[in-house]
Amino acid sequence: MDINEFTIRLQELTPKPKQVLELLLKGKTDDRIAQEIGASPGTVRKHIQNLCDRFEIDSEVAGLKKNRREDLIALFARYKPELVSDRFSELILTTKIAAPATSSNDISDRHPDWGDAPEVLDLYGREQELETLEKWIVQDKSRIVALLGMGGIGKTSLAVKLAQQIHKQFQFLVIWRTLRNAPPLNNILTDFIKALSGNQKPHLPEDINQQISLLIEYLQNHRCLLVIDNWEGILSSNEFVGHYEPNYKDYGKLLRRLGEESHQSCLLLISRENPREIPYLEAKSLPIRTLQLEGLGESARQILQDQELSGQDQWRILINLYRGNPLALKIIAKTIEELFNGNVAEFLDQSLTLVVRDIAFLIEDQVNRLSQREKEILYWLAIEENPISLKQLRDCFLLPVSPLELLDALESLNWRSLLEKQQAKYTLQPAVKQYVTNEITKVVCREISHPDEKLNLLRTHALKKLPELSEVKENTNNSLIAEVKNKLYTAGNFRDQTSIIANLKKIQSMLAGKPQPEIGYADTNVENLLKEFA
Numbered sequence: 312m313d314i315n316e317f318t319i320r321l322q323e324l325t326p327k328p329k330q331v332l333e334l335l336l337k338g339k340t341d342d343r344i345a346q347e348i349g350a351s352p353g354t355v356r357k358h359i360q361n362l363c364d365r366f367e368i369d370s371e372v373a374g375l376k377k378n379r380r381e382d383l384i385a386l387f388a389r390y391k392p393e394l395v396s397d398r399f400s401e402l403i404l405t406t407k408i409a410a411p412a413t414s415s416n417d418i419s420d421r422h423p424d425w426g427d428a429p430e431v432l433d434l435y436g437r438e439q440e441l442e443t444l445e446k447w448i449v450q451d452k453s454r455i456v457a458l459l460g461m462g463g464i465g466k467t468s469l470a471v472k473l474a475q476q477i478h479k480q481f482q483f484l485v486i487w488r489t490l491r492n493a494p495p496l497n498n499i500l501t502d503f504i505k506a507l508s509g510n511q512k513p514h515l516p517e518d519i520n521q522q523i524s525l526l527i528e529y530l531q532n533h534r535c536l537l538v539i540d541n542w543e544g545i546l547s548s549n550e551f552v553g554h555y556e557p558n559y560k561d562y563g564k565l566l567r568r569l570g571e572e573s574h575q576s577c578l579l580l581i582s583r584e585n586p587r588e589i590p591y592l593e594a595k596s597l598p599i600r601t602l603q604l605e606g607l608g609e610s611a612r613q614i615l616q617d618q619e620l621s622g623q624d625q626w627r628i629l630i631n632l633y634r635g636n637p638l639a640l641k642i643i644a645k646t647i648e649e650l651f652n653g654n655v656a657e658f659l660d661q662s663l664t665l666v667v668r669d670i671a672f673l674i675e676d677q678v679n680r681l682s683q684r685e686k687e688i689l690y691w692l693a694i695e696e697n698p699i700s701l702k703q704l705r706d707c708f709l710l711p712v713s714p715l716e717l718l719d720a721l722e723s724l725n726w727r728s729l730l731e732k733q734q735a736k737y738t739l740q741p742a743v744k745q746y747v748t749n750e751i752t753k754v755v756c757r758e759i760s761h762p763d764e765k766l767n768l769l770r771t772h773a774l775k776k777l778p779e780l781s782e783v784k785e786n787t788n789n790s791l792i793a794e795v796k797n798k799l800y801t802a803g804n805f806r807d808q809t810s811i812i813a814n815l816k817k818i819q820s821m822l823a824g825k826p827q828p829e830i831g832y833a834d835t836n837v838e839n840l841l842k843e844f845a
Contacts, residue, residue, distance in 0.1 A: 317390045320365055328365075331358040335380075336387055338396040340527055342573050352573050359383070380532050423478055423485035424506045427540070431471045435637055436610025440602065444473050447600045448536065448577045454597065455570050457580045457589045460604035461728035462673040463638030466581045467540055469604065474538060474579070484535045490544035496561045500526055503537060519561050523568050530569075530576035542582035548680040551723040553587035563588050570597050583677060585726040603728070606635025615655070618644040622655035629655055634740050639670040674746045677727055684712075684720045689729065689739070690772050693747035694791060698736035709771060709831050748791065755795050755836075756802035762817045769818075770831035775839050792836075796843045808844055815841055 324332065327348065334344045341352045341359075348355070363379040366386055388395045447453045460466050474485045486506045488499055500522045501515060507529040515522055529535070545559035546552070555563055563586065569578050570592035580586070585601070592599040607614075611630045614637060620626070633639040643658075646669050651657045681689065691707045692699070701721075705712055721737060724730040731738050739747065754768045774791045805811045815837050822830050822837075 314390055317366070317386070321391070324365075328358050328362055331355060332362055333394065335359060336384060336394045336396060338521075338524060338528065340524065340572055341531060423474075424487065424502075425485070426487040426502075427489040427491070428471050428474070428487040428538070429467060431468045434465070434468050434472050435613050436607050437465070437469050437472070440469060440604065441473055441476065444469075444579075444602060445477065448473075448477065448579070451600075452575065452598060453577055453600045454574065455566065455578045455580060455589070455592065455599045457582065457585060457599075457601045458604060459582055459585055459601060459726070459728070461636070462583055462676055463636050463670070464604050464606060464728070465637045466604055468637075470538060470540070470579055470581050474536060477536060484533065485538065486535065487538040487540070489540040491541040493544045493556070493559065496559070496565060497522065499539070500565075504529065507533065507535065519564070523565055527568060527572055527574055530574040533576065535576040536579060537576065538579045538581070540581040542580050542586060543584045543680075546582075546584050546586065546680075550682050551685070551719055552584045552726045553723075555586075562586075567592070570599050571595075583727065584680075606630075606633070607637055607640075608635060611635045611637065611640055614640045615644055618648055618653070620644060620647055620653045620655050622657075625655040625659055628659060632659075632741050633670070634742070636670075636673070636742075639673060639742065642669050670742065671746055671749075674743055677729060678747070678750070681727075682720070682723070684716065685724055685727075687771065688717075688720055688724065689747050690751055690768065692730075692737060692739045693744045693751060694772060694774065695738075696790075698731075698733045698738040700736050704737065707773075709828060748794070751791070752794050752798050753802055756799050759799060759811070759814050759818070759840075760804055762814050762821065766818070766831075766833050769836050770829075770833040773832040774836045792839050792843055796840060812841065812844055815844075 330348055331344055334347060339347070341355045344355045345352045359380060363383050366383060368379045368382045368386070384395060444456060444458070447456050458466050458470055474487070478485050484507070486503055488494075488502060490499075496519060500519075503526055504515065504522070507526075515525065530537075542562075545556055545562055547554045547556045566578075566580075566586060566588040570588065580589075589599060589601055593601065607630075612626055615623075615626050615629070618641075629643070630640065633643065647653060647655060647658045678686070678689065687708070688704065691704060695703075701714070701717065705714070705717060721730065725732070729739065729743055731740055738744070751768060751772070751774075755774065758764070758766055758769045774795060799805055799811050805814075818833065818837050822834050
């Protein structure tokens with residue numbers, strides 16, 4: 312179309328299509344245009360389709376599907392540049408006009424950008440999860456899908472398999488990035504827009520909101536799968552789950568806009584922790600989905616079989632102990648193979664301390680991110696062998712804790728995949744419980760070995776379960792006390808029993824005469840430990 316024909320067709324536009332066109336060229340999204348003209352987004356898209364027809368924008372060239380919307384903007388960038396937003400003009404001109412329509416700049420002709428996606432050699436089970444995720448993304452056209460779960464549970468492997476499956480079947484463009492090293496949002500947006508535009512150095516506005524708008528514009532025009540792994544890398548520690556580090560709050564803005572604004576693409580978010588925007592967006596009945604990835608069931612047996620472990624009648628116990636965590640099972644299977652000649656039964660005869668030794672790093676990463684209140688709850692759940700109710704948990708604390716704060720903390724622990732719920736009562740997975748018990752023992756031994764320093768855990772938590780909370784026999788009530796006693800020689804660096812007793816009595820004398828809130832459980836803990844040495 313030459314300039315004369317273009318000018319005639321522009322002048323013949325009626326007011327409503329002309330208004331839609333002007334707003335489109337200013338960089339407005341379909342939802343924003345709909346609000347301004349008082350119509351639905353579907354009506355806006357129909358107007359844009361008619362405009363493309365009017366200006367003879369082809370839907371395909373040489374059998375390749377074209378993005379008509381971008382070609383329409385490119386046409387105006389050539390003949391009527393004063394109408395085109397600065398946000399689009401340079402980008403559109405370099406990617407659509409300067410390049411032939413069938414070049415590699417056409418998004419349908421580009422290869423997936425896998426970025427830091429790992430190679431996945433095997434994926435055990437997960438057929439149901441794959442089917443669910445594919446349905447959400449392909450059929451339901453969810454804008455955001457959050458794939459959540461504790462470390463080692465297989466989130467990234469599942470996501471890689473899913474992305475490969477979708478790419479093969481539907482030829483969507485896949486762009487994969489990780490937040491492991493906490494890159495600024497600007498870096499991620501630049502990568503996405505560069506991949507989507509085919510431009511090595513896209514011209515981007517400085518304002519982060521405009522950058523997000525530009526990304527959404529592409530996602531409205533192209534059916535893409537964006538994957539962001541390790542979302543927890545930008546979330547803060549020592550707070551309830553889902554809060555951002557100070558310099559990364561714009562990521563939350565990106566989530567809200569991707570969830571609330573209309574587009575035809577999907578962001579697959581992979582994280583150990585749930586960002587706070589996801590429950591908010593789900594509550595608004597938007598096309599947002601969350602899959603909390605649990606451990607493997609019977610499929611976990613294949614991991615043990617691949618390692619050629621013996622004692623198959625004990626495999627179910629081993630799988631349950633680690634709640635079907637595939638990475639934990641692979642690590643433990645290697646230990647069993649090397650130290651126990653592949654005999655699962657011999658391994659299970661060992662103490663739970665050995666059982667969690669090799670996978671401690673998986674749990675430690677998440678426990679270290681907890682708020683103080685979450686840690687306190689974790690300690691109590693480790694001390695109590697049986698699941699306990701919310702009321703029982705509240706009664707454990709020295710100072711009153713509001714039910715709302717307690718529920719917030721429990722919800723936060725649940726979103727971190729550290730909690731198990733059994734009929735309105737709470738407990739921990741066996742491996743997590745033993746890890747936390749080991750940590751309690753280390754801290755208590757350290758406090759006893761340095762009696763002149765401030766008491767913490769020895770004061771705030773009862774090492775012997777409280778009789779009114781206990782639902783087990785008295786003779787099973789001293790396991791943690793006994794464990795502390797046994798570890799004092801090594802973890803507390805004591806020479807002999809006499810020196811241990813001396814330190815315990817010193818703590819007793821220091822507590823004498825102090826108010827009860829300051830003493831807490833320390834006097835009872837010391838008394839119970841002295842009985843162990845009697």
